[in-house]
Amino acid sequence: xxxVYLGLGTNLGNRKRNIREAIDKIxxxxxxxxxxxxxxxxxxxxxxxxxxxxxxxVLVLTEMAPRQVLEATQKIEREMGRTxxxxxxxxxDRIIDIDILLIDDLKIxxxxxxxxxxxxxxxxxxxxxLKEILK
Numbered sequence: 001x002x003x004v005y006l007g008l009g010t011n012l013g014n015r016k017r018n019i020r021e022a023i024d025k026i027x028x029x030x031x032x033x034x035x036x037x038x039x040x041x042x043x044x045x046x047x048x049x050x051x052x053x054x055x056x057x058v059l060v061l062t063e064m065a066p067r068q069v070l071e072a073t074q075k076i077e078r079e080m081g082r083t084x085x086x087x088x089x090x091x092x093d094r095i096i097d098i099d100i101l102l103i104d105d106l107k108i109x110x111x112x113x114x115x116x117x118x119x120x121x122x123x124x125x126x127x128x129x130l131k132e133i134l135k
Contacts, residue, residue: 004031004060004069005102005133007117007126011044012095015054018080022096023058025076030069031062037129045123049093057101057129066103070113073098101130 006026010018019039027033037057044053062069080096101117108115120126 002062002064002066002069003102003104004062004100005130006058006060006073007055007097007099007101007120007130008058009053009055009097009099009125010095011049011051011053011093018096019054019056021080022076022098023056025079026058026060026073026098029076030064030072031060033058033060035059035133037132040125040129042125044093045125047092051093053125055125055129057126057133059133066100066106066108066115067113069103070100073100099126101126 008019008022010022012018016039023033023036035058040055042053042055044051064072077096077098082095082097099117099120100113100115101120103115106115117126120130
């Protein structure tokens with residue numbers, strides 16, 4: 001059983017509903033959602049947009065291997081209508097973003113998969129909700 005910490009963000013459409021839908025899908029497709037942080041409204045990070053984000057973090061208990069969790073989070077993003085991923089530091093508005101922040105105390109360093117998330121400590125919109133559920 002893995003303890004997986006996920007960061008969620010959305011700045012398009014009904015943002016609160018998007019977060020709820022993503023958490024529901026995580027519970028159905030990945031594992032048991034044990035903890036959820038509060039929702040935080042934040043400005044876009046790394047680019048300019050008039051659309052503010054709603055961010056949250058969840059703790060999920062899962063039997064899935066780390067790579068399977070990555071594939072499942074990407075599948076959920078696609079199911080919810082996300083068509084483009086951020087590449088080379090170029091960010092876009094999005095209906096949902098699901099980032100794997102931590103998986104137990106694992107360290108993964110693959111070209112398309114890094115855990116702990118390499119930018120999480122630079123992002124208050126990740127660290128504040130994450131600290132809330134790490135207690």
